[in-house]
Amino acid sequence: MISASSDKHAQSNSPILVVDNLHAGVNDKTILNGISITVNPGEVHAIMGPNGSGKSTLSKILVGHPDFEMTAGSVTYLGEDLSTYEPDERALRGIFLAFQYPVEIPGVNNAAFLRMAYNAKMVHQGKEELDPLDFAELLEEKAKLVEMDADLLNQRAVNEGFSGGEKKRNEILQMAVLEPTLAVLDETDSGLDIDALRIVASGVNSLRSPNNGMIIVTHYQRLLNYIEPDFVHVLANGKIIRSGDKVLAHELEEKGYDWLLNEPSPAA
Amino acid sequence: MVHSELPTMEKPSVETTVTLKDYIHTAWQMLANDATMPDWLKSYRQRAFDRYSACGLPTPRHEAWKNYPLQGLMNQTIASDFTPPFTVKAERDSAFIAGLSKALEGINASDKQAEKRAAFKPRLVFVNGQYSSALSASMQLEKNGVVVQSCSALYQSDPACFESVLSSWRAQEEKLTELDSDLSDAFALLTSAFFQDGVVIFIPDETDFLPVIEILLVTTPQHQAEQPAFLQQFIHLGKRASASISVQSLCLDPFQPVESASEDNTSNLESAEKASMPVLVNRQICLQDEANLTLNLLLNDGLSTRQLHHTQSFVGQSASLNLLTATLSGKTNRHAIQTFLMDTDASATLNGLDVLHESNKAFHPTQTHHRVANTTSSQLYKSILSQQSTSSFNGTVLVAKHANGTAAEQMNNSLLLSEQAKVWTRPQLQILADDVKCSHGATVGQINADQLFYLYSRGFSKSAAKNLLILAFAADVLTQNQPDNQDTASLKALVSKHIQTTIHADHAV
Numbered sequence: 104m105i106s107a108s109s110d111k112h113a114q115s116n117s118p119i120l121v122v123d124n125l126h127a128g129v130n131d132k133t134i135l136n137g138i139s140i141t142v143n144p145g146e147v148h149a150i151m152g153p154n155g156s157g158k159s160t161l162s163k164i165l166v167g168h169p170d171f172e173m174t175a176g177s178v179t180y181l182g183e184d185l186s187t188y189e190p191d192e193r194a195l196r197g198i199f200l201a202f203q204y205p206v207e208i209p210g211v212n213n214a215a216f217l218r219m220a221y222n223a224k225m226v227h228q229g230k231e232e233l234d235p236l237d238f239a240e241l242l243e244e245k246a247k248l249v250e251m252d253a254d255l256l257n258q259r260a261v262n263e264g265f266s267g268g269e270k271k272r273n274e275i276l277q278m279a280v281l282e283p284t285l286a287v288l289d290e291t292d293s294g295l296d297i298d299a300l301r302i303v304a305s306g307v308n309s310l311r312s313p314n315n316g317m318i319i320v321t322h323y324q325r326l327l328n329y330i331e332p333d334f335v336h337v338l339a340n341g342k343i344i345r346s347g348d349k350v351l352a353h354e355l356e357e358k359g360y361d362w363l364l365n366e367p368s369p370a371a
Numbered sequence: 372m373v374h375s376e377l378p379t380m381e382k383p384s385v386e387t388t389v390t391l392k393d394y395i396h397t398a399w400q401m402l403a404n405d406a407t408m409p410d411w412l413k414s415y416r417q418r419a420f421d422r423y424s425a426c427g428l429p430t431p432r433h434e435a436w437k438n439y440p441l442q443g444l445m446n447q448t449i450a451s452d453f454t455p456p457f458t459v460k461a462e463r464d465s466a467f468i469a470g471l472s473k474a475l476e477g478i479n480a481s482d483k484q485a486e487k488r489a490a491f492k493p494r495l496v497f498v499n500g501q502y503s504s505a506l507s508a509s510m511q512l513e514k515n516g517v518v519v520q521s522c523s524a525l526y527q528s529d530p531a532c533f534e535s536v537l538s539s540w541r542a543q544e545e546k547l548t549e550l551d552s553d554l555s556d557a558f559a560l561l562t563s564a565f566f567q568d569g570v571v572i573f574i575p576d577e578t579d580f581l582p583v584i585e586i587l588l589v590t591t592p593q594h595q596a597e598q599p600a601f602l603q604q605f606i607h608l609g610k611r612a613s614a615s616i617s618v619q620s621l622c623l624d625p626f627q628p629v630e631s632a633s634e635d636n637t638s639n640l641e642s643a644e645k646a647s648m649p650v651l652v653n654r655q656i657c658l659q660d661e662a663n664l665t666l667n668l669l670l671n672d673g674l675s676t677r678q679l680h681h682t683q684s685f686v687g688q689s690a691s692l693n694l695l696t697a698t699l700s701g702k703t704n705r706h707a708i709q710t711f712l713m714d715t716d717a718s719a720t721l722n723g724l725d726v727l728h729e730s731n732k733a734f735h736p737t738q739t740h741h742r743v744a745n746t747t748s749s750q751l752y753k754s755i756l757s758q759q760s761t762s763s764f765n766g767t768v769l770v771a772k773h774a775n776g777t778a779a780e781q782m783n784n785s786l787l788l789s790e791q792a793k794v795w796t797r798p799q800l801q802i803l804a805d806d807v808k809c810s811h812g813a814t815v816g817q818i819n820a821d822q823l824f825y826l827y828s829r830g831f832s833k834s835a836a837k838n839l840l841i842l843a844f845a846a847d848v849l850t851q852n853q854p855d856n857q858d859t860a861s862l863k864a865l866v867s868k869h870i871q872t873t874i875h876a877d878h879a880v
Contacts, residue, residue, distance in 0.1 A: 191830050194830035210844060
């Protein structure tokens with residue numbers, strides 16, 4: 104059993120996330136064939152790879168999507184076996200996924216939704232809930248990070264009728280409000296124009312801290328120009344075929360994934 | 372202890388029981404032979420009864436009665452005596468009234484501000500089909516001619532006013548040429564012929580009547596009626612007049628603490644296993660030019676009741692009718708709506724929301740007649756069905772020849788939360804004009820798994836996520852076209868609570 108105080112200890116010294124030899128798939132089809140990653144506090148890891156390499160599967164496994172199944176290996180989050188926790192418990196414990204395709208929820212006001220999510224976390228942490236007025240203040244502050252219009256917050260339903268860029272900004276806004284310990288950004292750059300990319304990236308950068316960790320899943324090196332990763336992992340056919348620092352991302356951009364796929368993988 | 376002080380139930384003077392058909396026959400004999408009835412009232416009743424005789428009781432083959440459990444209604448045994456119209460029975464003992472009055476305090480409890488704005492809030496209360504003046508706050512203002520009264524009271528105090536309301540209705544009806552059996556609802560006609568009481572709401576020209584007029588149809592579990600109740604609601608808005616009306620059927624136990632006699636009526640009627648007598652309500656709405664009426668009908672009186680509501684409206688030039696039917700409980704509820712858009716720019720918004728559980732059923736046959744050019748109608752019916760509940764939407768939009776420029780939309784969305792829940796949906800258009808914009812559609816589905824997971828991933832528990840999505844599904848019906856008043860707010864709160872306590876608790880989706 105890990106008490107609240109040792110939780111804190113874990114956050115400051117030990118890894119946030121340890122993925123060890125993870126095998127996983129969907130509908131009996133294996134997609135991940137033994138992945139190992141360790142995310143320490145303050146680190147940003149980028150996961151790159153061609154289509155179908157298993158990048159999204161990794162993010163889905165981390166948040167516990169019911170369609171995806173872990174078949175071997177382990178995922179340890181703050182010293183605990185993650186697989187025992189339901190998706191909502193994982194969220195309450197500080198894991199956040201910025202969706203590749205954020206879901207529209209007509210009929211649920213965006214600001215009210217954010218407040219409910221925020222308060223669920225407060226209750227989980229034994230803190231006091233914020234009333235709508237106090238929360239509106241907090242939200243206004245956070246919304247500045249991603250240059251979000253008040254209209255999108257207060258007058259609109261969650262993601263309903265949002266443009267691609269607005270949806271992604273809304274994801275980062277949620278991340279800002281929920282202050283996760285581990286944030287997983289699943290292709291947050293896809294469908295963004297340059298301005299939106301800059302806004303989203305600066306939002307993410309402002310949320311980097313020595314206490315949290317991030318995993319950024321992306322196709323392109325472009326996003327990594329704005330958010331500098333500490334580590335870059337290249338995923339292909341469900342395995343990490345190369346790990347390195349940000350230089351690796353630049354090399355990939357230059358030479359393409361074929362460069363790595365066609366050469367025998369060096370020992371990690 | 373309290374129960375021992377209950378007055379004994381009035382036993383029917385004649386101990387025989389009959390079926391509905393025979394009941395109608397004997398009741399009419401009695402009414403027709405009533406020498407005290409003035410001619411204007413007699414002719415109103417006679418006209419309705421003649422039209423009923425022409426069409427007869429419905430059968431399952433009638434389009435408007437498809438899937439409705441008519442058998443139970445026809446075979447019900449009824450105590451044969453018919454309570455004469457406008458009979459003012461002695462009210463029950465004071466403990467009963469006091470109990471109900473206390474229970475009613477919790478209904479639509481308004482916030483202080485709203486209360487201040489509307490210093491006087493008219494409320495007409497019917498308990499088990501009988502008007503209760505002790506629980507009501509009626510009004511008849513000499514000064515500006517506003518009338519909000521029970522039929523019985525108005526019949527006593529100002530029969531001339533009553534007569535004029537009936538004759539203006541008659542004038543509207545005569546504008547229609549096709550009052551044939553196709554357009555007739557037998558139970559609505561029977562209600563007009565037999566109505567024993569009801570309400571008259573008359574808002575004169577140029578009058579904005581601000582307070583929400585409340586009409587409460589209360590059932591108490593201890594006093595099951597032995598005959599059907601026939602209630603008529605006459606609603607007349609003059610030129611450029613406006614009003615908001617809230618009609619609510621509910622079940623209250625005067626001998627229970629208020630907290631437990633709350634919105635969740637499920638428990639109240641569990642003991643009353645036998646099918647209770649039908650309550651028939653016929654609502655005749657006349658909106659003169661540029662009048663504006665909002666009427667919310669909330670059917671929520673427990674599990675064993677059978678209510679048959681019928682709303683027939685004439686909508687004048689640039690007048691607008693805004694009807695919302697919300698059904699939360701009741702064994703078999705039916706609200707038939709027949710709307711005649713009589714003049715240019717008349718518009719009608721008919722919305723419906725069913726949130727049902729157990730084996731509750733709700734039926735919504737609607738007929739919307741676009742009779743002249745440039746009229747608008749919009750229908751949005753949604754149902755949220757758990758357990759073995761059933762909902763039926765059978766809507767027809769009829770666009771008359773030459774009614775060009777008609778804009779009509781019709782949508783029925785259903786959310787099925789269990790494998791036993793059932794929905795019938797028939798959005799129909801009958802268009803005889805060329806230049807119109809009409810749409811109709813229906814969807815039937817379940818809670819969206821992607822939306823659920825999105826909420827889980829933000830820390831919403833399974834039940835919180837489901838509640839939120841169910842409520843979100845209902846949201847637009849409760850917000851579209853609804854005035855921003857206390858009635859709307861309390862309806863929203865009630866639906867939300869119902870979803871949380873009854874629908875969700877009952878059924879693990």
